[in-house]
Amino acid sequence: MTLSDLTLDRDGLIAALECTDPAFEEALRQEAYRVKVAHVGKNVYLRGLIEISNRCRKDCLYCGIRRGNAACPRYELSDEEVLAAATYAARQRFGSVVIQGGERSDTAFIQKITRLVKALKQIGTENGLPLGITLSLGEQSRDVYAEWFDAGAHRYLLRIESSNPDLYRKIHPQDGLHSYERRLEALYDLKAIGYQAGTGVMIGMPFQTAADLADDLLFFRRFGGPMIGMGPYHPNAETPLTRSGASYPSDEARFSLGLKMIALLRLLMPDINIAAATSLEVFSPRGRVLGLLSGANVIMPNVTPEAQLVKYNLYDRKTLLRDRQLNDVLHSDQIRIGFGQWGDAVL
């Protein structure tokens, strides 16, 4: 297949995802980079990632911090630790922070997030640059989402994980708490409240087909969100999905699929924010840079205190891009770092 054969309908997307010709893949990535620069420029926007806690009430079959993983030492950052990490991000002139963590529904946690969002607003202002605030704390009631929005959060990341309900059911326990329909409802709640709602999927999972991934891309376009964060799946040895022995594509195939998904999404939705996910970095120290050169325009350098970072072990071999490496790693004529900018998508 060549680039001129590519059509952006379901069949064309499947053909592109199935084509492993390196010349096609390279041409696709270059075209996606060209479209990115034409529509959103060379800037990469930075979101300082603060992993607030690995306590979670859910038991997703693929995730290393799932409730059922007794081998996972648990932690929760104090308010002071979160604010110190955010101050650091603000002083480094990252335009935004992301508070991410396991899903919790207890009142103390909900109130803590409300309190922190208000304090984060203050920190940004004190450091001369109001911080954009993104939350990624799973499914919550509409009232909780509204409370956090009113406190000052304006973006929310909630991956659909797979837009295929059957695949979703295969990778989650069937216990009433892990429902595809509920997740979808939560995504639409976020949009209705006024958040910039972002979603995404894992790429290269057991049971997943090229048709599933093509449908994911079309789902993103239907949902119409201004940001997408999707990344390759990696096994964690302590999870039921890994233990089941279900097969999944090789490292090489997942890396190439991850980059191809970014590139195809950029062609489908030229104006949105697309994150180069941390999970790309597992394959290569240049994983995220290659994501940026394939059409992505957002990265999330981790600013979580290092002592806790190692416990946020979603998958094995987690690597990190610390901010101090940013200039070195991202130095390229093809990338410009958007220091001090929120970098919301303009749609």
Ligand code: SAM
């Ligand atoms: N608990 C919240 C949620 O699930 O939306 C936010 C935190 S959760 C750890 C963030 C994302 O990590 C999930 O949406 C999932 O896509 C990703 N993730 C979890 N386990 C993974 C794995 N084994 N490989 C790749 N990504 C994984």
Ligand code: SF4
């Ligand atoms: Fe919890 Fe999110 Fe991991 Fe699922 S993916 S177990 S909700 S942290």
